[in-house]
Amino acid sequence: MTERLSVQSIPKLKSLFRMQWEPAQDAHVLLYPEGMITLNDSASEILQLCDGKQDVLQLIAKLEAKFPAAGSLEADILEFLEEASANGWIEY
Amino acid sequence: MAGSNIEKITAPRWLLAELTYRCPLQCGFCSNPLDFSRYKQELDTEDWVRVFQQAREIGAVQLGLSGGEPLVRQDLEVLVGEARQMGYYTNLITSTLGMNEQRLEKLQKAGLDHIQVSFQAPEEVLNDQIAGASSFLHKKRMTQAIKAAGLPVVLNIVIHKGNIDKMRDILEMCIELNVDYVELASAQYYGYALKNRDLLLPSKEQLERAEAIAHEYQEKLKGGMKIFYIIPDYYEKRPKPCMNGWGSMFLTVDPEGLAQPCHSAKLIPDIEFPNVKDHDIRSIWYDSPAFNHYRGYGWMKEPCASCDEKEKDFGGCRCQAYLLTGDADATDPVCEKSADHGLIEDAVACAGQASSNAQVFLRNRFNSEKIG
Numbered sequence: 001m002t003e004r005l006s007v008q009s010i011p012k013l014k015s016l017f018r019m020q021w022e023p024a025q026d027a028h029v030l031l032y033p034e035g036m037i038t039l040n041d042s043a044s045e046i047l048q049l050c051d052g053k054q055d056v057l058q059l060i061a062k063l064e065a066k067f068p069a070a071g072s073l074e075a076d077i078l079e080f081l082e083e084a085s086a087n088g089w090i091e092y
Numbered sequence: 093m094a095g096s097n098i099e100k101i102t103a104p105r106w107l108l109a110e111l112t113y114r115c116p117l118q119c120g121f122c123s124n125p126l127d128f129s130r131y132k133q134e135l136d137t138e139d140w141v142r143v144f145q146q147a148r149e150i151g152a153v154q155l156g157l158s159g160g161e162p163l164v165r166q167d168l169e170v171l172v173g174e175a176r177q178m179g180y181y182t183n184l185i186t187s188t189l190g191m192n193e194q195r196l197e198k199l200q201k202a203g204l205d206h207i208q209v210s211f212q213a214p215e216e217v218l219n220d221q222i223a224g225a226s227s228f229l230h231k232k233r234m235t236q237a238i239k240a241a242g243l244p245v246v247l248n249i250v251i252h253k254g255n256i257d258k259m260r261d262i263l264e265m266c267i268e269l270n271v272d273y274v275e276l277a278s279a280q281y282y283g284y285a286l287k288n289r290d291l292l293l294p295s296k297e298q299l300e301r302a303e304a305i306a307h308e309y310q311e312k313l314k315g316g317m318k319i320f321y322i323i324p325d326y327y328e329k330r331p332k333p334c335m336n337g338w339g340s341m342f343l344t345v346d347p348e349g350l351a352q353p354c355h356s357a358k359l360i361p362d363i364e365f366p367n368v369k370d371h372d373i374r375s376i377w378y379d380s381p382a383f384n385h386y387r388g389y390g391w392m393k394e395p396c397a398s399c400d401e402k403e404k405d406f407g408g409c410r411c412q413a414y415l416l417t418g419d420a421d422a423t424d425p426v427c428e429k430s431a432d433h434g435l436i437e438d439a440v441a442c443a444g445q446a447s448s449n450a451q452v453f454l455r456n457r458f459n460s461e462k463i464g
Contacts (some may be wrong), residue, residue, distance in 0.1 A: 016244045016272055018181060018205060024103050024151030030182035033206040033246050033273060036153060064322065088315065 005082055007060070007074075009092040012052030013066065017089055022044055036039060046080055050090050095266030101378055101387065103151030106368035107180075108158055108355060111168070112347050112400040116189045119212065121250050121292055123355060124160065129460035134347045136153040137167040139368065139436040141174045143345055146373035146416060148178045152343065157182040158346070169198045174204030183208060184244060185248075188234035189227055196234070200241055207238050208246040208275075213254075214261035217413045222254060235269050247271040247283065251278040251302070251442070252292040254452075259302040263309045266317060274317060278324040282356045284455045286415060291452050292442040299327060304448030326436050329410025331424035338386035338410060343377065351376045351382060356411040362418045386410055393421055395429040 005011075007083045013019060018031045019039075028044035030037040039047065045066070060074050067073070084090045113128035131175045135143070144155065147316050155175050162168055163186055175182050184199065185208045191422045211231055212222035219228035243451040247266050255262070259276075266274045279285045294302070295461070305447050306321045313319065335342045345357045349368040352358055358365050366380045377383055385391070390404055396407040407413075408424020416425050417432045453459060 006310075015242060020179060022151075022153060024153070029153070031153065031205070033181075033208065033244055034154060034156070034183055036181075086315070088318070 001052050003058070005078065005092060006084060007057040007078075008055050009015070009081075010052060011050040011059070011081055011085075011092040013047060013050050014089060024070045027049070028082045043080065043084075046077055047089070048082070050081075050084075093145055102340055104147060104343040105146070105152060106154045106156065106343065107147045107152040108156040108342070108344040109143070109171075109343060110142070110158050110160065110346045111135075111165045111171070111357060112160040114164045114372070115159055115187070115455075116164075116225055116455040117161070117187055117227065117445065118252070118290045118456045119222060120224075120454050121252055121279040122455040123280065123283045123285065124455065125283055125356075125359065126287065126463055127460055128160075128455075129457045131347050134165075135345075135349050135368070137170055140167075140171055140348065141265055143349075143368050143373060144171070144178060144180065146173050147343060148180060148254060150374050150377060153179070153181060154183065156183045156185055158185040161187055161189060163188075163195070166448065169195075169202045171205045172199055173202035174295055176205070181205050187223075187227060188231050188238075189225070191234050193231075195236055196237055196241060200243060204243065206244045206246065208248050209235050209238070209271075211247060211249045211262075211265070213249075214258050214265040218258070219234075222452075224456065232269070235271070242446065244273075245269070245271040246273040246275060248275040248277055250279050251276050251294075252285075253294045253298065256294045256298050256302045259305040263305070263319070265317075267313075270327070274319045276319065276321040278322055280325070282359075282411060284453065288452050289411045289439060290442050290445075291450055293324065293326060293336075293439060295443045296327065296440070299323065323407075325426045326411075327427050328426055331405050331412075331426040333405045334424075337406045339383040340379070340387075343373070351380075353386075354411065355384075360414050363420075365426035391421060391462070395424050395425070395427075395431075399429065 016032050019028060022029045025038050030039060045063060046086060060077050064073050071084045097276050112134055113131050162184060172182050182205045184204055187210050209231060211219060213219040216228040220226050225335060235245055249262055279290050306319060312317045339353045342353060344352045345368055350358055350365045351368055352365050363382050363385055365382045366376045392402065392407055396402050408426055410420050413422040413424050414420035416435050422432065423430040425431065425435045
């Protein structure tokens with residue numbers, strides 16, 4: 001992964017991880033070998049769109065359309081994706 | 093009725109299914125009970141599926157399929173399939189003995205999420221000597237096959253005096269095999285490992301050298317292969333927060349159906365552990381005297397009771413307290429505050445002094461029947 005994340009990047013959840021809704025946690029979680037990360041609402045909204053099919057620009061447009069009251073989300077989303085990439089959750 | 097405590101008791105997150113104690117390997121650090129050969133009435137497929145379902149209903153989400161060697165069970169593929177459909181993340185914890193490409197394909201089709209492969213050493217002769225079975229080449233071939241199939245691999249290697257000086261070779265092997273995570277798991281002194289402790293516990297110098305190498309690779313591989321190094325608790329000043337607290341997130345069921353808060357707990361006398369054949373998982377987890385026995389802090393004696401770190405380490409490991417002091421309510425002697433800490437200091441002093449002709453007491457049926 002030499003390229004930096006940009007709005008043209010197409011992020012994808014790494015195969016090590018599986019995301020699902022867990023009623024016991026009342027949250028979406030990321031499952032991986034012997035572990036689990038409980039996601040907050042915004043993290044789960046973003047990660048659900050990291051399907052390897054759409055770029056960051058499309059992802060931002062979708063979330064801004066879904067949450068019109070939130071205003072511009074670009075900075076927050078890019079920041080989260082960079083963190084998710086540093087954590088090894090996604091690749092692009 | 094203990095049911096009134098339900099709000100205070102957290103849901104289980106982990107179910108460890110010890111499907112069998114049968115295993116083709118004989119590792120002298122095995123954590124299975126010394127008398128494992130007595131366990132002959134294994135739960136059947138239907139029992140396990142019921143256990144998975146009941147544990148899932150109360151919140152368990154990680155499923156460890158372990159043993160012994162779980163591949164010995166011919167219904168493993170069925171169990172994986174059922175568990176996956178229930179929404180578990182399924183972890184197979186194996187030596188790969190009993191696996192071939194066809195079986196791997198079936199497991200993957202059934203929905204297996206991840207395979208943890210154990211190695212004993214980074215080269216054939218030493219690996220097979222520690223394992224007491226020819227296994228290295230097969231493990232390597234199967235690890236490559238698992239990676240090629242696209243399944244995540246965690247390579248687990250139990251670290252002890254006999255392989256700790258090979259740390260660099262171990263990590264180079266992991267890189268070569270392109271595994272996702274590496275667990276450098278220091279031997280924990282229960283079961284066979286406790287019996288062989290003087291031959292297994294590394295010296296402080298060995299540990300420091302190995303740690304430096306592991307850290308060097310952790311730095312070098314940042315963002316790639318993750319390396320977890322669990323150092324022996326005998327060299328810590330405070331005990332480990334065993335199982336994150338008794339009955340807080342971890343549930344083990346042994347091959348005959350005994351439910352426990354960890355895989356060693358049944359060695360503690362005077363606690364009657366419930367069997368999944370007689371009770372459902374919900375009542376076992378929330379209401380059984382065994383699972384409530386060491387919940388909270390009320391059971392603690394000094395120095396734990398007034399210790400400001402008790403919420404961090406829960407007084408350490410109940411099994412270790414019992415095995416070393418004879419009192420399961422005692423402070424884990426790993427803690428420097430424990431009156432029995434000298435037991436640990438003695439063991440550490442012994443490390444490196446074991447007579448050179450001493451032999452590791454291997455985990456096999458013969459030895460188990462002899463002492464079990």
